[in-house]
Structure formats: structure tokens, C-alpha cells
Amino acid sequence: GENVEQHPSTLSVQEGDSAVIKCTYSDSASNYFPWYKQELGKRPQLIIDIRSNVGEKKDQRIAVTLNKTAKHFSLHITETQPEDSAVYFCAASVVGNEKLTFGTGTRLTIIP
Amino acid sequence: DTEVTQTPKHLVMGMTNKKSLKCEQHMGHRAMYWYKQKAKKPPELMFVYSYEKLSINESVPSRFSPECPNSSLLNLHLHALQPEDSALYLCASSQRENNSPLHFGNGTRLTVT
Numbered sequence: 001g002e003n004v005e006q007h008p009s010t011l012s013v014q015e016g017d018s019a020v021i022k023c024t025y026s027d028s029a030s031n032y033f034p035w036y037k038q039e040l041g042k043r044p045q046l047i048i049d050i051r052s053n054v055g056e057k058k059d060q061r062i063a064v065t066l067n068k069t070a071k072h073f074s075l076h077i078t079e080t081q082p083e084d085s086a087v088y089f090c091a092a093s094v095v096g097n098e099k100l101t102f103g104t105g106t107r108l109t110i111i112p
Numbered sequence: 113d114t115e116v117t118q119t120p121k122h123l124v125m126g127m128t129n130k131k132s133l134k135c136e137q138h139m140g141h142r143a144m145y146w147y148k149q150k151a152k153k154p155p156e157l158m159f160v161y162s163y164e165k166l167s168i169n170e171s172v173p174s175r176f177s178p179e180c181p182n183s184s185l186l187n188l189h190l191h192a193l194q195p196e197d198s199a200l201y202l203c204a205s206s207q208r209e210n211n212s213p214l215h216f217g218n219g220t221r222l223t224v225t
Binding site for chain 2: 034036042043044045046049089098099100102103104105
């Protein structure tokens with residue numbers, strides 16, 4: 001089955017700086033890669049996703065890049081703000097397969 | 113303001129109790145999911161219903177029994193749970209096509225005493 005590794009497990013950045021979280025996956029058939037943000041005590045919420053026919057996707061301060069050859073994808077947050085503090089999970093799945101495999105999570109702390 | 117509604121928000125039950133968790137969505141999604149999340153861990157898939165039929169059971173113990181009465185409702189029946197089953201139980205739904213995103217409910221915080 002699919003295995004998703006995520007690094008780092010914790011990340012602290014100064015407000016206004018950029019944050020990068022990286023994930024690798026094992027199943028070359030995986031072709032859907034969402035990122036979820038979970039604030040303390042709240043539900044995971046989708047912040048961005050990418051499919052394998054695209055190498056990069058951007059939504060305001062958030063971007064995701066995908067390297068299918070190397071089987072890794074990354075989340076980039078620019079101009080970080082205190083409200084970006086949360087746990088971020090990457091995930092991967094295969095089209096037609098309902099099972100989404102999550103990474104282990106990254107606790108991001110933005111230092112004011 | 114969540115589109116997936118879960119009840120109750122909190123539940124404390126003894127090991128001999130029988131209780132049920134409920135989940136409802138009105139987005140027309142045809143796939144519904146139960147996840148279990150322990151503190152500082154990612155959500156862990158338990159069950160998937162696709163078009164109201166159980167399509168995935170991730171080898172979950174029989175003390176957890178899912179039910180999908182219709183396309184909008186999903187229940188999780190609990191019986192004879194153990195303290196280690198204490199966790200946040202998340203319901204989610206998706207359109208079940210082209211890997212559409214999961215929409216999570218706010219979860220039920222379950223404590224087994």
C-alpha cells in the first residue's frame with residue numbers, strides 16, 4: 001500500500017518568512033495530492049490540492065509543487081502570518097481509490 | 113458553518129455502554145467516511161461507504177459498527193469499547209469522483225472510561 005512520509009515534524013518560522021513542508025510517497029500510481037490544515041481542536045480543512053498532470057499550483061500565499069519522477073511534493077507558504085500556525089498534513093491517493101493516505105503531519109508555528 | 117455535521121460533539125461512555133455517533137451531509141456527496149484521530153497523529157481511515165454500500169473496512173474491530181441509512185447519513189455504532197478507543201472521530205464526505213476533496217465534520221471527541 002501507499003506510504004507517505006512528511007518532514008519536518010515541527011517547523012518554526014518568523015512572521016513574514018516562508019515555510020516549506022515536504023512529502024514523499026511510495027506508490028507511483030498515486031496521482032492526487034491534497035494538503036490539509038488542522039488548527040488546534042478543529043477539523044482538517046483542505047487548503048490546496050494538485051493532480052499529477054500539473055507540476056505546480058498556486059493560491060495566493062500557498063503553492064504546491066509536484067515531482068512525479070522523484071515522487072515528492074511540497075507545500076510552500078509565503079509571507080507567513082500568525083493564523084498560519086497549525087498542523088499541516090499532506091496526503092496521496094490513486095484516482096478511483098477512496099483511500100487517502102496521510103503523512104504524519106507538520107506542526108507549524110509562526111513567531112510574531 | 114461546517115457542511116458536514118456530527119453529533120454529539122463530546123461523548124463519555126463506559127466500557128459496557130452502547131452509543132452511536134451520527135454524521136449528516138447535504139452536499140449530494142456519494143462517498144462518506146469514518147476516520148479516527150489520536151492526539152498529534154494523522155486521521156486514520158476506518159470505513160468508507162460509496163453509494164451507500166460499504167466499500168472499505170480497514171480491519172476495524174467489530175465493536176465499531178458502521179451504518180449508512182441513506183446517502184446523507186452515516187452512523188457509527190459503538191459497543192464494548194476500550195479506553196484506548198478514546199479519540200476524535202471524524203466523519204467526512206466527498207463526491208467520489210476524480211478524487212474530489214474530503215470535507216470533514218468537526219468530529220466527536222470520545223472518551224471511554
